[in-house]
Each structure stands twice: as C-alpha cells, then as structure tokens.
Amino acid sequence: MTSGAMEQVPGWLNEHVGSARWFGGKGRGGEVSRVVGLRWLGERDGVRVRPEVATWRYPDGSQEHYQLLVAYSDAEQPAGVLGPSSEGIAHDATRVPAALQVLLASLLDGAQDEQWQPVIPDGRRLAADLPLSVYGGEQSNTNVMVGDVAILKLFRKLEPGRNLDIQVHDALGRASVGSAARLYGWVAGELPAAEGEEPVETDYAMVVEQLQDAADGFVMAREACASGADFSQEAAALGEALAEVHAALHDTFDTTTVDGDEVAATMARRLDEAIEAAPVLSDHRDGLVQVFGRLAGHRLPAQRIHGDFHLGQTLRTPDGWRIIDFEGEPMKTLAERRLPDSPWRDVAGMLRSFGYATSGSDDPTGPAARQWLADVRAAFLGAYGEPRGGEADVLSAYEADKATYEVVYEVRNRPDWLPIPMSAISSIVPSRAGNYPLTSGTNHAGPAADEEN
Numbered sequence: 001m002t003s004g005a006m007e008q009v010p011g012w013l014n015e016h017v018g019s020a021r022w023f024g025g026k027g028r029g030g031e032v033s034r035v036v037g038l039r040w041l042g043e044r045d046g047v048r049v050r051p052e053v054a055t056w057r058y059p060d061g062s063q064e065h066y067q068l069l070v071a072y073s074d075a076e077q078p079a080g081v082l083g084p085s086s087e088g089i090a091h092d093a094t095r096v097p098a099a100l101q102v103l104l105a106s107l108l109d110g111a112q113d114e115q116w117q118p119v120i121p122d123g124r125r126l127a128a129d130l131p132l133s134v135y136g137g138e139q140s141n142t143n144v145m146v147g148d149v150a151i152l153k154l155f156r157k158l159e160p161g162r163n164l165d166i167q168v169h170d171a172l173g174r175a176s177v178g179s180a181a182r183l184y185g186w187v188a189g190e191l192p193a194a195e196g197e198e199p200v201e202t203d204y205a206m207v208v209e210q211l212q213d214a215a216d217g218f219v220m221a222r223e224a225c226a227s228g229a230d231f232s233q234e235a236a237a238l239g240e241a242l243a244e245v246h247a248a249l250h251d252t253f254d255t256t257t258v259d260g261d262e263v264a265a266t267m268a269r270r271l272d273e274a275i276e277a278a279p280v281l282s283d284h285r286d287g288l289v290q291v292f293g294r295l296a297g298h299r300l301p302a303q304r305i306h307g308d309f310h311l312g313q314t315l316r317t318p319d320g321w322r323i324i325d326f327e328g329e330p331m332k333t334l335a336e337r338r339l340p341d342s343p344w345r346d347v348a349g350m351l352r353s354f355g356y357a358t359s360g361s362d363d364p365t366g367p368a369a370r371q372w373l374a375d376v377r378a379a380f381l382g383a384y385g386e387p388r389g390g391e392a393d394v395l396s397a398y399e400a401d402k403a404t405y406e407v408v409y410e411v412r413n414r415p416d417w418l419p420i421p422m423s424a425i426s427s428i429v430p431s432r433a434g435n436y437p438l439t440s441g442t443n444h445a446g447p448a449a450d451e452e453n
C-alpha cells in the first residue's frame, strides 16, 4: 500500500482504539470507519513504521480522528502485537524499541510531505541515538522520553488547527515565563481528506524540554497530606506560578468578557449531559443549578487559560514549579478549548485537586486532613490573589462545575475514584438524599475528604 491510501479496517483495530487510555469516546459506542496510512518514516531491524489516522464513527454520525503509530514486520516483535495486515504483522509502535528509533530519526532527518511535517527549530541537544522509552504513568496522549533531554508527545486525538499545547508553550517561551517547559519543535501536517473534501491542517506531535528531577505535584501533595507535612509554601508557589502564566496568556492572546448568564446556562447544560453519563448526580441537580445561577447578571473577564489545571499538571523541579499540558479539558471540543475563559476555572481546578490529595490520608475526613486542606487552599489563593466581591461566587461555580466534570471522568476512567468528586459535590450542595456514601479501601484513592468551600 502506498502512503496516504486508505486501507481496509482490520478487525483488531476497534479493540486497539476503543480500549486505549487516550480514546475519548468510551461508553458512546461506534467503531473505526476508516484508517489511512501517512508517510513511511523508515525501517530498522526489519520493522517499518508509519503514522496512521483512524477515524472513529459514533452511532449519532459524529466522528473523531486518532493518531496511531504502527510498526510492521514479517516476524512478531516481543511486545505490542496488534494483528495481521496486508503490510505484515502490525504492532503498536510505541511498544517496539526499533520503531521508536525510526520515529526519532525521521524527526531529525526532517523529511516532509504535506501530511507529516517535522519542524525542530531548537533541536540542538537531540541525537538519533538517545535512548527512548514511553512514559508509563497516566496520560491522555503518548509521551516518549528522549534520553534525559526532551519529551516527544504524540497527540492521539487529532483536531483541526494548531494544537493548544504547542501554541501556549510557544507563547510562554516567547514571554520568558519560567514556569513552563521550553518548546523544541513539533510535527505539523494534514488530516487525510475524505473524498471530495479539502485537507485540514493538524498537529501530530510536539517536542519539549524534559524537566529533570521533576516530582509529580499530585504525588507530592498526597504524600504531604498523608504524613501531615505542611504543604502551604508549595501551594503558595503554585499560586504564584499560575498567576505568572495567566499574566503572560492575558498579554498574548485575545481577552474579552463573557456573559454570566451564558456561563451558568452552559454549566447547567454540562450538568444535564453529565447526569446522563452519571445518574448519581441527579439528586444534586437543583442545588448545583443554584450555585451556577449566582453568575447571572455579571460579566466575567475572560482570557486564554490552562483549562484543565490540577496537581497532575504540575511538576516540582529543583528550580520551582512547572506547569504542563495546556491542551484543556480532553472532553471539550478544540473550538471550545480555544475560547477565552475565566481564570477562576484554573484556580478552581487546583482547589479541587487539593481535595483529591487528601485521599492519601488515613482519615481523609478527619480534622488533620481538613486542616491541611484549609491551609493549602488559603496559601494558594493568598499567593494567586484572593477572589474579591462576586469573584468568590464565580470561584464556587467553577469548583462545582469542575467536580461535575470529574464525576463523569471518574465514571468513565476510574470508577474507584468516584467518591472523591461526589463527596465534594455533597459538600458544595447538601442534597435532600443525603451525602454520597464514602467507600473505603479502594486501591487507588480511598475515601475522600469533605471539602471546604
């Protein structure tokens, strides 16, 4: 098969895409309707590598595009086997070391065609023989660690236009913001066009500075709460880092104001969609709508923000906090994620995340964890800038909205963690039906603390 041509969809592809961590349509049904191979990137040790675009079609007729990186060989590789194909045995290339080397070499070689265009303006420290490994933790895309130099982030869900992570890292680098990683390069290209359609630009990958000795903010905060260690100074530094990023984004991208009535209506609509995915929310509907309703009659300043800010998006390096992953909420469309939004959405995301961190404590609802939470919230807000006047209501509405989003996220991805956002919702909006029962003894999170609001 030549590059760019459409191939018959092999049977194993539905399983590969539908069960992947990066697949955003879990629970919505559908299947792969077509798959198109882009350019062959090269061959090494009998393994040929090609990025491919799989189109997933949902029962309602909508569709999404996902990037696959496929390695083909005549013999089975030790890991990553997907199934047979007309090109040989297909493998998930992120699990085949030789295939990852082919990918890196092709970026450095820089060969381009319309569909796949590597651009590495700052690749001084990259070399084809650097060891490569796929990051093994939670991620919505696929991060390949390139030695200790860079991270190659393969975007999985492909969307039209410039990727937000590339755009924001670029802007923050130009503004000399120290609390984000440096952007080294990217792979732009085109989504394969269906018959009779014009090709649409997209981005396939990004290469950024690999932060060294970086501790995950969520792990750090959770451990601090579990051991009773003070986290206030760290929380204050996080507040400063977010304020620095917000200031740069404010000065770089368009700003506007948004209508509080519309924001409240959008939150209520999101809630109704959330209730369909997570009926457990329905008892809280009226109370949540009331919280959202406090935005009515106000105009809220809006600007480009992070959009999915939580402790898992922060890394503590020896030089201070770094904020990562500026792609916004994975469940929103790119058009929605590009729109200016209230900076209080990011603040609320971090406050919610501090609540998640209390799950590390033996007694998440006990006085020590509650005090820890109150202290870190106060320190973070103090350093970021306390909400003034009606901003406190805006912040509460965004916290409630974020918790609603989290309920759906947990239902779909980590049902064991569901008690955490549910208990937050119970404390924001005590319901007639009583609080969500806190379960204990889950492997991951354990019971969640009641949260301050």
Ligand SMILES: Nc1ncnc2c1ncn2[C@@H]1O[C@H](COP(=O)(O)OP(=O)(O)O)[C@@H](O)[C@H]1O
Pocket (backbone or CB within 6 Å): 135, 137, 138, 139, 140, 141, 142, 143, 151, 181, 208, 209, 210, 211, 212, 214, 216, 312, 313, 315, 324, 325, 327
């Ligand atoms: N620049 C970086 N330096 C070091 N580690 C990073 C960097 N960017 C991301 N990581 C690690 O990779 C993980 C996933 O990255 P993230 O950008 O959140 O990916 P995704 O969009 O796939 O969720 C992070 O939690 C972090 O541990």
Ligand SMILES: O=P(O)(O)O[C@H]1O[C@H](CO)[C@@H](O[C@H]2O[C@H](CO)[C@@H](O)[C@H](O)[C@H]2O)[C@H](O)[C@H]1O
Pocket (backbone or CB within 6 Å): 138, 139, 140, 218, 308, 310, 311, 312, 313, 325, 329, 330, 349, 352, 353, 354, 356, 357, 406, 409
């Ligand atoms: O994968 P992303 O980083 O884009 O974010 C998604 O996954 C996050 C979980 O990994 C999820 O965050 C939720 O869990 C965190 C603890 O693991 C917690 O700190 C956050 O407050 C909570 O929202 C995030 O919402 C989701 O978009």
